[in-house]
Amino acid sequence: MLEELCVIVKKAGDIILSADMSKTRLEQKSSPGDFVTAFDIAVQEMLREELKRLLPEARFIGEESSREEIDTKGYCFIVDPIDGTANFAWDYRHSAVSIALAYNEKIIMGLVYNPYLDELFYAEAGKGAFLNGNRIWVSKRRLKDGLVCFGSSPYDKTKAEATFSLAGFLYKKALDVRRSGSAALDLCYIASGRCDLFYEMSLSPWDYAAASLIVTEADGVITNMRGERLQFREKSSVLAGGRNAYHDFWRVYGEFRYRRTGDD
Numbered sequence: 326m327l328e329e330l331c332v333i334v335k336k337a338g339d340i341i342l343s344a345d346m347s348k349t350r351l352e353q354k355s356s357p358g359d360f361v362t363a364f365d366i367a368v369q370e371m372l373r374e375e376l377k378r379l380l381p382e383a384r385f386i387g388e389e390s391s392r393e394e395i396d397t398k399g400y401c402f403i404v405d406p407i408d409g410t411a412n413f414a415w416d417y418r419h420s421a422v423s424i425a426l427a428y429n430e431k432i433i434m435g436l437v438y439n440p441y442l443d444e445l446f447y448a449e450a451g452k453g454a455f456l457n458g459n460r461i462w463v464s465k466r467r468l469k470d471g472l473v474c475f476g477s478s479p480y481d482k483t484k485a486e487a488t489f490s491l492a493g494f495l496y497k498k499a500l501d502v503r504r505s506g507s508a509a510l511d512l513c514y515i516a517s518g519r520c521d522l523f524y525e526m527s528l529s530p531w532d533y534a535a536a537s538l539i540v541t542e543a544d545g546v547i548t549n550m551r552g553e554r555l556q557f558r559e560k561s562s563v564l565a566g567g568r569n570a571y572h573d574f575w576r577v578y579g580e581f582r583y584r585r586t587g588d589d
């Protein structure tokens with residue numbers, strides 16, 4: 326199954342690479358900052374067909390079709406055809422295809438493929454996380470020595486003040502900050518130790534489903550920003566890191582909230 330999924334996710338990546346950027350017309354979805362292109366839809370339809378053939382009993386949840394609450398009972402594919410749609414449309418060349426297979430609310434397989442670098446991150450529950458066949462691990466860095474990547478929830482600007490003031494606070498407490506435009510890749514960068522801590526205040530399940538398993542199989546920690554287990558039914562905040570940086574975050578976050586609101 327994993328081998329077949331690797332072939333399918335790379336085929337989706339080929340569509341992204343061969344896209345004629347002059348024909349990439351952006352359409353706004355729920356709000357400014359929330360986009361779709363014809364290529365998101367083409368990749369999703371290809372994946373829907375191929376995944377149906379692979380596991381007919383699995384339901385299919387894709388970013389470009391589903392708006393209602395997700396029911397992940399039984400087998401279910403949770404798919405983001407292009408994570409980093411704005412990056413794709415601007416030809417920034419940092420986007421990924423994300424495929425998760427869930428069984429009864431648990432992710433059992435996850436694949437995130439960046440076609441621009443031909444990097445395939447994947448994990449199967451209990452069997453470790455890999456990048457192009459090589460085992461990956463989160464970093465052991467402390468937050469003070471680490472890189473923090475974050476997402477700015479651009480489709481929901483009510484989160485802007487909280488997001489950027491936390492980024493500013495962490496910038497002073499850590500080495501530096503990054504903001505890439507693809508939550509799935511940010512999480513895979515946590516899993517492979519390229520980055521040490523990630524947060525975003527609102528993401529959809531297809532943005533983090535596959536990568537969440539890759540993080541935990543790389544010995545990292547991923548929860549929502551209240552420290553609770555992630556669910557895959559509806560939008561959530563996401564916090565992930567190597568164990569040390571994740572642990573350090575809570576002390577720094579306590580200080581941040583105390584300074585902002587006076588309570589801890």
Ligand code: 2AM
Pocket residue numbers: 355358359360388405407408409410411476477478479480506507508509525527528529532
């Ligand atoms: P996308 O590029 O597939 O749309 C950027 O901060 C991250 O937020 C990206 O992973 C992006 O995924 C995701 N994102 C974009 N629009 C979103 C929305 N309406 N709800 C939740 N996540 C979204």
Ligand code: CA
Pocket residue numbers: 388405407408409531532
């Ligand atoms: Ca996405």
